[in-house]
Amino acid sequence: MQKAKQLSDIINKFFTLFVLLIVLIALFLPKPGTLIATTKVGNLSAVSILLMIVLFGMGITLTPADFKRVAQKPVQALMGTVAHYVIMPFLAFLLVHLFGLTGAAAVGVILVGSAPSGTASNVMSFLAGGDVALDVSIGLLSTLLAPFMLPLLLKMLAGKWVDVPFQSMFLSAFEIVVIPVALGLTVHMVFQKHVQKIINVMPLVSQVMIVLIILAVLSANSKTILAVSTLALIPIVMLHNLLGYLFGFLFAKLLKMDTAQQKAITFEVGMQDSALASTLAISFFEPASAISAVIFSVWHNISGSVLASIWKNH
Template sequence: MIKLKRVSNFLTNYFTLFVILVTLLAIFMPNPGTLLATTKIGHLSAVSILLMIVLFGMGITLAPTDFKRVAKNPLQVILGTVAHYVIMPLIAFMLVHLFGLTGAAAVGVILVGSAPSGTSSNVMSFLSGGDVALDVSIGLLSTLLAPVMIPTLLKLLAGRWVKVPFSSMFFSAFEIVIIPIVLGVIVHTIFKQHVQKIIEVMPLISQIAILVIILAVLSANSHTILAVSTLILIPVVILHNLLGYSLGFLFSKLMKMDIPQQKAITFEVGMQDSALASTLAISFFEPASAIAAVIFSVWHNVSGSVLASLWKKHSEKKPKTSPAYTISPEN
């Protein structure tokens, strides 16, 4: 188990590098990833099953007390979740029109903007000295709302480019997102202390699953990944993420939240569950609509790490006059 934890820590520290390596592998050796992207097990794609494993891992780290924490202090959690589902979709819509995107590219950007908060934000919030409990709570609520919010936002913002199968997308998102999380919580509740070993190894399994998802999505689009129509998505994704951070931070300032809460809201607004976005893109739309999500996955890990590092250094320069914050376990 100790060796697995070391491997997990190593993968976490160099995750962005591994994402880049997987990207190169998908471009120059696309066959294995393409096969994975087109493989189905029953009615579910292999990519969907991988994402379900990731979300089961999230669920198994949760206990009923985590839900009580949301209920105990709901206002900030609700405000953060509303900010996320207002700011990121509207930025996506604005950028699509600003850059003149249409078709699969436009749908992909708006799909990323409509996704719930990314789990990477929990790590970034922890590293920066943010309010991790608030961060985790917002991430949990936004994820639970995803089956309703994603098809609703897509229909409103991307309906001119694609027909959104609302009911099919709702039930698919429910199956992929809610069921694994609920099963994870049930397993945690029933077996309690006995699941600790599983919890310790789940981050490694989740990281590997996300890398394989990226490999599958990029491989399926390897013939277009270097096309001009694809490269234009890079500045769009970068702006999407950075504007999300900026407006999330501004929103938390306007709500007069304290500094740890401002950091949590910033990461929760600006970082997206790009794995879910790419999975739904492959399942319901053209494969090319998943490219924006994969680019976002690479970029927000880079930008999040840099921002967390800058915030941490800034905090270390200040005299420590405020009381220490208790950090809850990561999910």
Template sequence: MKTIKEITNFLTKFFTLFVILVAVVAILVPGPGTSLATTKIGHLSSVSILLMIVLFGMGITLSPVDFKRVARNPLQVILGTVAHYIIMPLIAFGLVHLFGLSGPAAVGVILVGSAPSGTSSNVMSFLSGGDVALDVSIGLLSTLVAPIMMPTLLKLLAGKWVNVPFESMFFSAFQIVVVPILLGVIVHTIFKQHVQKIIDIMPLISQIAILVIILAVLSANAKTVLAVSTLVLVPVVILHNLLGYTLGYGFSKLMKMDLPQQKAITFEVGMQDSALASTLAISFFNPASAIAAVMFSVWHNISGSVLASLWKKNKNNTYISK
């Protein structure tokens, strides 16, 4: 178990570099990743199953106590979740029109903007000295409401480019997102004295699963990802993420939150669950609409690491756990 923890810590420390390495491999040697992307087990794609494993890992670390914590201090959690689902979709919508995007590119950007908070935000918040409890709570709530929010926002903001199968997308998102989390919570609750070994290994499994998802989705789009028409997504993705950080931070300042809470809100608003966005893109739309999500996944790990590092050096850096 000590070896597993050491490997996990190593992977966490250099996760951004591994993301970049996997992205390069996917573009240069797309064959294996493409085969994985097209593989199905039953009616679920391999990418969907990998994401369910990640979210089960999130659920198994939770217990009813975590939900009680949210219930005791719901205002900041609700405010953070609302800010996330207002700021990121509207930024995506604005950038799509500013850069004149349409079709799969526009759908992909708005799908990323409509996704819940990314799991990487928890790591970045911890590294920066943010309020991790608040960060995890917002991430949990935004993820649980994602089956409703994602198809609703996509229908409102991208309906002119694509027909959004609301009911199918809702049930698919519910199956992929909510069911694994609830199953994880149930397993934790029933076997709480025996799950620590599983909890210890799940971060490693989750990180590997995310890397494999990036490999699969990017490999499936390797021929088009470097096309001139696709490269326009690079500045869009970067601006989307950085504007999310900026407006998330500004919102937390406006709400007069303390510094650790400001850090948590900043990461929760600016970092998206791009793995979920890419999974739904492949399942329901043109596979090319998943490219924006993969680019976002690579970029937000880079920007998040840099921002966490800068904040960590701040003399006012304080970690608060509530």
């Protein structure tokens, strides 16, 4: 278990470099990733199963104390969740119209904006000296609300470009998100004396699963990834993330939260669960609509690390 933790720490430290390596593999050796993207196990795609493993890992780290924490600080957690589901979706909507995006590109940007907060935000908040308990609470609430909020926001903001199957997407998101989290929580509660070994290895498992998801999405789009229209998404995705940080910070400042809470809200608003966004994109829309999520996955780890470092040192 100690070796697994050490390997996990190494991957976490150099995660962005690993992702860039995966990008090269997907571009020049797309066959393995394409096989993952097209494989199905029953009604579930292999990519969905990979994400379910990640969310099971999230669930197994939870305890009733985490839910108690939400109940003890309901206002901050609720306001942070509201900020996340207001700021990022509507920033995506504005950027799509500002840059004249249409079709799969527009759907992809809005899909990322409508996703719950990413688990990487917890790490960034910890490194920056933020309120990690608040961060975890917002992440938990936004994730549990995702099956309803994600298809609703997508229907509202991207309905002109694509037919959003609300019921199917709700059921799929519930199956992919809520059930694994609930199962992980249940396992923790039932086997709490023996579960620590699993908890220690889950970060490594989750990191590997996320890398495989990125590989699958990029490989499925390997022929179009270097197109001008795709490369044009990079500055839009970067701007989306950075504006999310800015407005998240200003929102917390406006509510007169303390410094640690401001940091937590900033990361919770600006960092998205891009793995979920890419998984749903592949399942329900054109594969190209998943590209924004992959770009976001790479970029927000870079920007989050830089921001956490700045806050830590100042």
